[in-house]
Amino acid sequence: MAQLESDLLRTFLAVAEAGSVTEGAARVFRSQSAASLQLKRLEATVAQPLFERHGRGVTLTDAGRRLLPVAREVTERLDGALRDLAPGGLRGRLRLGIPDDQGRTRLARIIATVARSHPLLELEVTCALSKSFSDDLARGRLDIAVYEVETPGPGEERLTREPTVWVSARHRNIVNIDPLPVALFDPACWWRDVALASLRQRDRPFRIVFSSHSVAGVLAAVETGVGVGLLGRTAIGDDLAILGEDQGFGPTPDSILVLATARTEETPAIQAMKAAIRAAFHD
Numbered sequence: 001m002a003q004l005e006s007d008l009l010r011t012f013l014a015v016a017e018a019g020s021v022t023e024g025a026a027r028v029f030r031s032q033s034a035a036s037l038q039l040k041r042l043e044a045t046v047a048q049p050l051f052e053r054h055g056r057g058v059t060l061t062d063a064g065r066r067l068l069p070v071a072r073e074v075t076e077r078l079d080g081a082l083r084d085l086a087p088g089g090l091r092g093r094l095r096l097g098i099p100d101d102q103g104r105t106r107l108a109r110i111i112a113t114v115a116r117s118h119p120l121l122e123l124e125v126t127c128a129l130s131k132s133f134s135d136d137l138a139r140g141r142l143d144i145a146v147y148e149v150e151t152p153g154p155g156e157e158r159l160t161r162e163p164t165v166w167v168s169a170r171h172r173n174i175v176n177i178d179p180l181p182v183a184l185f186d187p188a189c190w191w192r193d194v195a196l197a198s199l200r201q202r203d204r205p206f207r208i209v210f211s212s213h214s215v216a217g218v219l220a221a222v223e224t225g226v227g228v229g230l231l232g233r234t235a236i237g238d239d240l241a242i243l244g245e246d247q248g249f250g251p252t253p254d255s256i257l258v259l260a261t262a263r264t265e266e267t268p269a270i271q272a273m274k275a276a277i278r279a280a281f282h283d
Contacts, residue, residue, distance in 0.1 A: 006078055008042040009071040011035050012050065016068055020057040027108050079119065093122040094269050097137075097145035099130040099257075100214050106280040113276040121269055129213045131188045137262040144261045144273050150190065156258035159281045162232045164191065164252045166198075166243040172225035175247045179205035181227035186213045191255070195230040198252050257281070 015024030015035065025035035043050050050064035060068065098107055111123060126136075130147035137145055152158050168174055174181060182199070185192045192211075199206050210221040215235060222229040223239050232255055236242065243249040259277055261270055 002045050004042075004045060004070075004074075006074060008038050008045070009067075009074055011038040012042055012064075012067065013071040013075060015039065015051070015058060016060055016064065016071075018057075019059070027112065029109060029112070079115075092269060093124060094273055095124045095126070095141070095143045096273065097126045097128070097130065097133040097142045097147065099147060100127050100216075109280040110273075110276045113279065114273060117276075118269070118272055121272075129186075129188055131190065134260065137260055140262060142262060144259070144270055144277075146257060146259055146277060148190075148255045149258055150194075150253055150256065152256055152258050156260045159257045159259050159278070162234060162255045162257070164194065164230055164255055165233055165236065166228055166247075166249040166252070167222055167231055167236055167240040168228045168243055169223055169225040170239055170241045174225060174228065175243060179207045181209040182206045183210035183212070183218050183221035183227040183229040184208055185218060186211045188213065191230055194252055198230070198250055202248060202250055204248060 011024065011028050011030065014027040015021050018024040018027060021035055021039070022032045025032045028035070030038070039051065046063060046067070048063045049061050050067060051058040052061055096110075098110075107125065107127060111125070114121060114123065126133075126142065130145070133142060133145035133147040134149075136142040146159065149156065180199070182195070184195055209227045210218070212218050212221065215231070218229045219231060219235055221227060222231070223237075228243060230252060231240075233242075259274060261274070263270070266274070
């Protein structure tokens, strides 16, 4: 007899909430192909389609909308039972800081991993510009943090290295405007200092037309053609063009993402969080 499997319902729920198979798959730590196979199995079980596919993602069918509250109730009750029945396990509160541009996909994976393995552990997450995180660790305001540096220091474990590049919108040629319009991060971010030093080294006249504390803000300004900007290479989409020596832009340093904790003696909770963070960034 056909049965609804909770694992399939979790994948269905993640995709439904994300509106995308790719992003939903990341939330349950599966590849897109594995999530698609699970959705096909679930649709075969209920003998009707649950999603309508379109260019930008997926939407629920009538059957999918009827299944959605059931999936939520089942997964919430199972998670609640695990919290009530878990013998021992990690308890207490853990304060995590993570850059806002990493919060969309990796943070969801980190939280889900820790919550499933240690349901009694309370997480307090600060998702913001990461410049203050090192100081927050030193002052005891955070227990563990991920943040960007030019060069890792003592106690800072390198997670990833990302090149920074000058970019502009493809649909608007602004590189020859004098003075050059520039979209930058606000003064709290060291990327701003790097960008200004790069322009001054080339004796390039410029004017700052836009400032933001977030990657999303600078990216939006550059995509709309407001100005050129300095961004990480992974943020570059098809609508942006990388600017190099031919356009008068020199090389800029890499951004290194590091992991650090507030204590030299790590608790089991911090060890579990570090393992989840490493998995999210190295997968």
